Amino acid sequence: MKTDYDVVVIGAGPAGSLAAKTAAENGLDVLLIEKRQEIGVPVRCAEGVSKEAIQQFVEIDRRWIAAEVVGAKVYAPDGTEIVMGEEMAGNEVGFVLERKIFDRHLARLAAKAGANVLVKTTATGIKRVDGLVEVSMRSMGENFNAKTKIVIGCDGVESRVGKWAGIDTTLKLGEIESCVQYLVTGIDFDPEYTYFWLGKSIAPGGYIWLFPKGNSAANVGIGVLPSMADRSPKEYLDRFMEEVFPEGEVVEVVVGGVPVKGPIETAVADNVMLAGDAARHSDPITGGGIANAMKAGYFAGTVAKEAVEKGDFSAIMLRKYDELWKNDFGKSLHRNKILQQKFIKMDDETLNKLARSIAGYNLGEMSVKKLVLELVKKNPRLLWDIKSLFI
């Protein structure tokens, strides 16, 4: 087995596979490891992503698109509806992915670009030796080590690579959404839309979502902040299902924790970069993580190439990666963290009032920015403090 690499990527989700693919395409010697025996399962995701985000990096393949949506319908606690997005079918702006297939596809692209891939292989530690890194791994029960110039940690919400490298990414109880989701069949809804239900009584510190997965089937899930919820997300979701979709049958359960920490100070240390959920790159308002993870993986791959060319793997060199992600989606992580803080404090009556102020017509575009700008326009006094976020 080969034991010398330029880059070892830990974790084969969207961030890891994009990092491995990018580094390999740039001529680096890359090893991509995945602790699970099957890439992509168990799924821990609501699977919604903007069309544009995916198209930027991969050619669309129908095999991993479960559904396409034209917009979103958002519900306040009293049922007031806000509609966002294209008014006509045929102008789909969002994908609902089949992550099981999508993640494997990305890993195969990494392999095709020249990366070695090992599944059922866990990193058990990293040690810096003479300016390089020794990565200890356990692969199907066998221990082995590999030497590498750079480690890219894409090991998800439960990341340990950061901790090993001295980057503290521990999440506080107000910085993680505790989530449960059901794949539900036999329910009635318009499959052209995704749906969101808001309110402290419905999902404290989070929301309930529905992402269509074809006709009459959908991912229906919930995220709550452990710092605010007094019951488990499963209990809130079960109550909602009984009230709204009593006819549904649950054919799959998905469970996960989603970082909503906002931008971390740095995602690099000597010889190490973190990307995706490991770097807490998921959005504090939407919880969406796929788009940012893919971008971060791509950025990390390009910076790895530059570092190898220069023979400099120091944190100072790798800060270039910090700059790239911060100047890109880092700004919206920052902004949306502030928005999240504001919105989770609102009581249900305030949310109802806000929703009523813009209910009754289509906002056109499906984005947090568009939604908040409309709300600010109609409620300048209530939202005076967030107005400046968008100027």
Add this chain to the structure above:
Amino acid sequence: MRRISINRYRCAYCGACVAVCKFDANELVETFLTIHEDKCTLCMACVKTCPMQALEVEE
């Protein structure tokens, strides 16, 4: 001795408990969660975070 017990019939091996552990006591390998008692301080962060209520303090 007090410790965190894992209900393996409830645990959905999602890793949320690992993310909130300041003490690096929780480890998830594939579907198997381990709580290293030598590191665990019973701070309850993981118990409160678990989406499935699979963790509880055992007296």
